[in-house]
Amino acid sequence: MxxxxxxxxxxxxxxxxxxxxxxxxxxxxxxxxxxxxxxxxxxxxxxxxxxxxxxxxxxxxxxxEGVYLACAEHIASHVWEYMSQVVADAEQVLAENESHDALIDAFCAIQGRVVDFMFKSQDSLEWQLFIAHGQGGQGPAAGFHIINNRLNEPISSVTTAIVGRLLGRAASDDETRIRSMALSGQLAVFQMMRRTALTSLNWDKVDAERLELIKRVVIDHTRAVLHAMIIGRSPT
Structure with a gap:
């Protein structure tokens, strides 16, 4: 409740x-x-x-349960405060029917903002553990829905809309959704498997220079995939 x-x-x-x-x-x-x-x-x-x-x-x-739901609300409200402007900017790009390049820039800006939060926020690791338990079906389902409805859905709706526009498909199309999720999933290794990632890289931490490297590689991958979508898009 x-x-x-x-x-x-x-x-x-x-x-x-x-x-x-x-x-x-x-x-x-x-x-x-x-x-x-x-x-x-x-x-x-x-x-x-x-x-x-x-x-x-x-x-x-x-x-x-009341404490748990308050924790979920705390995470959703604080992360959304961090993300809301870049999401609003992307929504404006969509609404104004801007160019493919502008759409790609908007998608990449969201990814960059997520990466910044993951490594710059002092709370992110703790919150990611909380979210991971919810993803695994632990805890009251209402906690998962708070985070999903107030944070995940608003972000994924705009990224999926961008992918759909570039693909020439509806945002509700399954392929559109899967492609959008796959692009966003690049960040999961640094979010949910951070220790494994750092060990593989022989890094003890992510400093400012390493953070910029992660962002550049992720965004380069994303740009390449999004440009490929335009080339292979469904005919209108």
Whole structure:
């Protein structure tokens, strides 16, 4: 149920204190849910990690599911804040029927923004673990749907529309969707298999120079594939 994920505000001067407490609980829960999964992370452990007692957790979130849904909302809102402008720019390119090159630039700009978030955000690794559990079917399904509906769908709808425009196919066409997902999937190795990727590259970390290399290679691949789509597009 979503009720537990809603804010409960103390009255008057206690508001700021209450928001701080709530934020600490969410931060602690994100870490523990990411490390242990929904079932293994107890409300007692979450409360202890946040420096509050169990009744405080229940006051703000009702139960563990309420905390979990608040974590999903936190991720969705913060990542969308980071991504929203580049997605809006791509939507404008589509709406104005701009050139193929402009469409490709818009798709690549979204990918570049995702890569930046993955490696520049201090929270990204923790959040990726949380999301990975949801992708594996762990935790309340409502948490997956919050992230999918508020974050994944708005991004994928615009990238799929771009691919469809370049292919000469409908955005709803299965091939269009698969091609769009395949292009976005290039990032998965650095997102969900980061340790494997770094080990294969003999890197101990991703510094600014290495980040730019990752972005350049991914975007070069994407441009090549998108240009090939134009050449092989369905006749109109």
């Amino acid at each position: 979503l009720r537990g994920a809603l804010h409960r505000h103390p009255d008057g001067a206690g508001y700021a204190r209450g928001e701080d407490t709530r934020a600490r609980i969410v931060a602690a829960a994100l870490k523990l849910f990411g490390e242990r999964g929904f079932e293994a992370a107890s409300t007692r452990d979450i409360a202890a990690a946040a420096g509050v007692n169990a009744p405080a957790l229940r006051y703000y979130f009702d139960n563990k």
